[in-house]
């Protein structure tokens with residue numbers, strides 16, 4: 001983008017102080033981003049979300065980071081930024097968006113069900129994450145819990161209920177290596193009640209805690225390794241797209257509630 005000037009763009013920094021230069025990766029400046037931000041991993045999902053937002057404009061696009069800002073149908077300013085796959089890029093997005101004004105973040109991701117009762121196309125509200133990511137360990141020791149913001153989690157649950165969408169809730173398994181399965185760990189986590197598996201919640205929850213911004217998450221399932229009958233690809237896609245649309249509805253309704261100060265405290 002024309003605004004980018006690498007000679008002025010800082011490299012690694014540790015503070016949260018506002019900067020006039022565009023952020024190195026998301027390429028946003030203060031004013032580009034609303035306080036409430038949806039965080040899909042997939043840039044295509046960012047585009048699909050923006051397509052449903054009145055007055056949405058493409059703010060920046062660089063690498064996996066595609067940023068839109070618009071309003072919900074109820075008029076709440078909201079931004080959307082894709083984080084790419086995995087903790088490293090998710091941490092970069094969260095760090096840089098927080099520096100330019102994001103304060104309340106909702107991951108809207110895809111996931112695989114990890115309980116037999118989590119059908120394809122289910123909604124899962126993540127209350128916490130098992131930290132099998134590498135990035136969060138760069139921030140705090142592994143004993144530190146990766147926990148979703150309580151107010152965001154309650155707002156997501158209330159919004160899903162109000163919209164009439166069933167949902168699961170619980171701990172999710174955030175892991176780095178998509179194609180590497182550990183059957184022993186999988187069994188242990190399923191027995192411990194882990195609901196779904198994905199790749200960014202642990203990083204986002206921990207970085208949110210360290211940087212003092214709020215992070216919650218809602219996921220739509222596109223698979224479940226525990227199902228005896230795996231539906232054909234077209235059916236999986238249909239079920240996921242339906243759940244994805246519901247997930248976006250829920251997240252935007254939660255943004256409206258949060259912006260109106262819906263918390264009981």
Ligand SMILES: O=P(O)(O)O[C@H]1O[C@H](CO)[C@@H](O)[C@H]1O
Nearest residue numbers: 040041042085109110198199
């Ligand atoms: O659909 P998104 O939000 O990218 O989330 C999931 O999909 C990707 C893997 O296919 C990982 O990023 C995982 O967390």
Ligand SMILES: O=c1cc[nH]c(=O)[nH]1
Nearest residue numbers: 110111112197198223
């Ligand atoms: O990590 C992921 C994301 C989506 N679906 C999965 O099965 N796993």
